[in-house]
Amino acid sequence: MEPISKIKKEMEFNQNLGSLLKVIKTIAAMEFHAFKKKMGSFERFLQVLEHSFEMVQGRKVMHPFISNNIDSIGVVAITSDAGLLGGLNAQVIRSAIVEYKKQPGKMIVVGTKGQGAAQEAKIPIVAFPGIKEDSRYEQALQLRDYVCEEVLKGGFGRLKIVYPFAESVTVQKVKIQEILPFEKFKEISSKQKIADKEIIIESAVENIVEYLIYLWIGHNIFEILSWSRLAELAARYTHLESSSQKLEEVEKKIKMKYHKVRHQLVDRSMSEIFSARTIFSK
Helix, strand or coil: CCCHHHHHHHHHHHHHHHHHHHHHHHHHHHHHHHHHHHCCCCHHHHHHHHHHHHCCCCCCCCCCCCCCCCCCEEEEEECCCCCCCCCHHHHHHHHHHHHHHHCEEEEEEECHHHHHHHHHCCCCEEEECCCCHHHHHHHHHHHHHHHHHHHHCCCCCEEEEEEEEECCCCCEEEEEEEEECCCHHHHHHCCCCCCHHHCCCCCCHHHHHHHHHHHHHHHHHHHHHHHHHHHHHHHHHHHHHHHHHHHHHHHHHHHHHHHHHHHHHHHHHHHHHHHHHHHHCC
């Protein structure tokens, strides 16, 4: 029979660990909501960008960002370097590998943990550092510059980004967004356009369209990095919640074991007392 003192120490340890997990879980939830509140809206920027596209509609534009004959695909997988995320990184990498194998071009992985998983699958990668909250914008621009250069020089014709997305603090999923070819250009062209006579365009239309799409890609990647960071915080909370529930189950089992051993000790003590009284009463 296990010593009751040892079981009691185990109970105290689990109770202290449970209290610590609750504190960390609360902090994780607060970080999630604080970051979500800090994520700004870029509706005005998108409206101005769309209006700029409308001004060049009706003009023939041939550009690799809109259409090209290269079938290979560039896949960007956004993973996190943080811990306590459960299997979120693994889900992103699995989805990215599926997309990459459809039309292999280049696999670009953000985050060292995701890079390791991709290398284990024997897929060559281009590595970028993990997301840092205070430098997300600069990271988005670096990634934007790299993928745009690859498309322009014919490295790949299509671009998809695979990233974690938080629907809520408890629900995360993997999203796949096709960035290029820029289908939004066709959507805008279907709308009523501004009459050509109202606009004076000095630069080549292709250069204008390239720059507008270049701006849009940078904005889009920045938003994706923000959503990925939010999903990281949500996944951490979810993992801590799961760990808390498992710890509660362990604690229940230890308590049951404690009470069982305690009852056995009480029963044995009573049996010994009864036996002693029987012997000495003779």
